[in-house]
Amino acid sequence: MIQPPALDAVLSRFSVGPKHLVEPGPSDEQLAWMAQAALRAPDHAELVPYRFKLVRGAAKEGMAALFADAARAAGKGDEGAALDAERALKPPMTVAVVARIDLGHPQVPAHEQWAAVGGAISNFLMAAHLLGFGGKMLSGAKVRNPTIAAAFCEPGETLLGWIALGTPMRRPAGPARKPAATAVLVEWPGA
Numbered sequence: 379m380i381q382p383p384a385l386d387a388v389l390s391r392f393s394v395g396p397k398h399l400v401e402p403g404p405s406d407e408q409l410a411w412m413a414q415a416a417l418r419a420p421d422h423a424e425l426v427p428y429r430f431k432l433v434r435g436a437a438k439e440g441m442a443a444l445f446a447d448a449a450r451a452a453g454k455g456d457e458g459a460a461l462d463a464e465r466a467l468k469p470p471m472t473v474a475v476v477a478r479i480d481l482g483h484p485q486v487p488a489h490e491q492w493a494a495v496g497g498a499i500s501n502f503l504m505a506a507h508l509l510g511f512g513g514k515m516l517s518g519a520k521v522r523n524p525t526i527a528a529a530f531c532e533p534g535e536t537l538l539g540w541i542a543l544g545t546p547m548r549r550p551a552g553p554a555r556k557p558a559a560t561a562v563l564v565e566w567p568g569a
Contacts, residue, residue, distance in 0.1 A: 387508055394512030396469040399544030403434065403470030408509050419478070419497030427491040428498050431530060432473040433540070442466040448523045469542035475499060475515070477536045495538070503541065512546035515539055520564035 379391075413430060433441050437473070446459035446464045456561065466472070479491045499515060508515045510530075517539030520526050527537040 385477060388504065391504060391507040392464065392512075393413040393514040394544075394546045396516070396542040396543075396544075397515050398543055398547050399469045399508060400547055401470045401544065403507065403544050404509065404511055408511075414500050415501040416498040418492055419498075419501050421494040422490055424454065424488045425486060425491060425494065427478050427480065428495045429478065429535070429554055430474045430502065430541075431476060432476060433472040434470070438467055438472065441472065444526055444529055448520065448526055451525070452519075452523075470544035471542075473502075473541040473543060474530045475538040476539060477538055478532075479536070486550075489519065499538075499541070506541075506543060510545070511543055513543045515540050515541050525549055 399460050409432065416428070416430065417426065442463040446463040449457070449459040449462040452458075475495075477492070477495045479488050479495075480486070481488050483491070503513050503515065521537045530537050
């Protein structure tokens with residue numbers, strides 16, 4: 379069976395970390411396309427339980443200062459603070475991913491809303507890839523830092539992480555090694 383070209387695009391996507399991203403980042407029009415792709419993720423009742431907050435230009439300096447302060451407060455010292463600030467400044471653009479889950483929704487349980495968030499992130503990254511950009515979803519201890527979370531979130535929101543975006547310095551020689559499809563696609567034997 380011949381693999382459809384659209385599937386080729388999906389299977390060729392790879393993550394590119396911030397230290398491997400350079401200018402240019404996406405234009406406003408390209409960012410709008412990425413957001414439109416995110417909105418096509420399955421979302422019962424069209425809740426849109428997520429937001430993508432752009433961090434670019436002078437806002438990157440603010441994020442770097444926020445990360446440096448959090449590093450110092452965590453006991454990393456000036457060297458750790460400088461490293462965290464440098465990491466925040468590296469990609470041409472960063473997109474904070476924030477979830478707004480309605481735990482009391484009468485028809486859409488929280489797990490379905492979380493699935494919509496995951497689908498939106500995946501669609502956003504796929505659109506970036508199709509437009510020729512690289513990206514990677516980053517999280518870690520910073521998302522649990524109350525000061526950082528408060529800087530990105532409104533009440534009732536949860537900071538999930540950041541998508542680093544930019545032009546990849548180079549394309550990988552081949553596809554990343556992934557497990558065989560049989561590692562995740564299994565037959566249920568029935569009840």
